[in-house]
Amino acid sequence: MQLDVVTLFPEWFDWFRGQRHVGNALARGHELRTLNPREHTPLSGGQVDDTPFGGGAGMVLRVDVMDAALRGFYGMDPVDLRHQRRVLALTPGGRILDDGFVEELAAEPAITLLCGRYEGFDERIVQHFASDPVSVGRYVLSGGELAAMVVMDAVLRKLPGSLGHANSAVEESFSAALGGDPEYPHYTRPAEYRGWKVPEVLLSGHHEEIRQWRRARSRERGAAGGASSSLP
Numbered sequence: 423m424q425l426d427v428v429t430l431f432p433e434w435f436d437w438f439r440g441q442r443h444v445g446n447a448l449a450r451g452h453e454l455r456t457l458n459p460r461e462h463t464p465l466s467g468g469q470v471d472d473t474p475f476g477g478g479a480g481m482v483l484r485v486d487v488m489d490a491a492l493r494g495f496y497g498m499d500p501v502d503l504r505h506q507r508r509v510l511a512l513t514p515g516g517r518i519l520d521d522g523f524v525e526e527l528a529a530e531p532a533i534t535l536l537c538g539r540y541e542g543f544d545e546r547i548v549q550h551f552a553s554d555p556v557s558v559g560r561y562v563l564s565g566g567e568l569a570a571m572v573v574m575d576a577v578l579r580k581l582p583g584s585l586g587h588a589n590s591a592v593e594e595s596f597s598a599a600l601g602g603d604p605e606y607p608h609y610t611r612p613a614e615y616r617g618w619k620v621p622e623v624l625l626s627g628h629h630e631e632i633r634q635w636r637r638a639r640s641r642e643r644g645a646a647g648g649a650s651s652s653l654p
């Protein structure tokens with residue numbers, strides 16, 4: 423898969439690239455490129471944003487700058503680009519990322535992620551250049567970069583060979599294998615710590631009973647509306 427991130431802060435992604443699972447994915451032939459609109463801006467002084475029409479706080483990423491950046495990088499009109507590859511605009515009001523959406527994205531050969539900064543994008547960027555506005559939650563980050571990393575992290579772990587154990591991504595929270603429920607609780611050694619015991623069934627070696635116990639805990643968490651904690 424080819425992941426391209428359009429960002430005013432490409433150096434943030436050096437850290438992301440350095441994470442082991444991301445590095446492994448890149449070593450297996452997946453690609454992560456960054457594109458800085460500042461390097462393509464037709465405006466003087468590297469200008470990329472401007473004050474909002476109608477007034478208000480902050481700065482808005484300009485549509486002409488994004489047009490020039492995408493056109494310079496891909497050699498085509500960005501209006502056509504979104505018909506050739508998924509172009510995600512990271513914005514708090516977009517389609518909420520969930521496991522089904524991640525699966526959908528993981529099946530794509532190439533994705534471009536547009537990161538807004540400050541007050542976000544000129545709306546025409548979302549309307550005309552993006553195939554999907556995407557949100558990682560109903561709260562506002564200071565830019566799309568962290569949201570882009572969330573999307574890419576979730577997508578990369580779905581790709582074959584990205585996790586050590588082949589089943590790790592299949593039976594994880596919200597997956598079809600768990601009926602969309604959160605994952606069951608995990609335990610490791612020691613089997614008892616400060617009087618807190620690991621559930622007996624997990625030590626029993628009875629695979630079917632373990633499977634049923636896990637499914638039941640997963641369902642309970644789903645019914646409780648998320649990853650319920652075992653706090654008293």
Ligand code: ADE
Pocket residue numbers: 512513514515556557558559560561562563564565566569
């Ligand atoms: N940019 C700022 N906040 C965001 C959010 N919650 N999701 C995606 N992009 C964003």
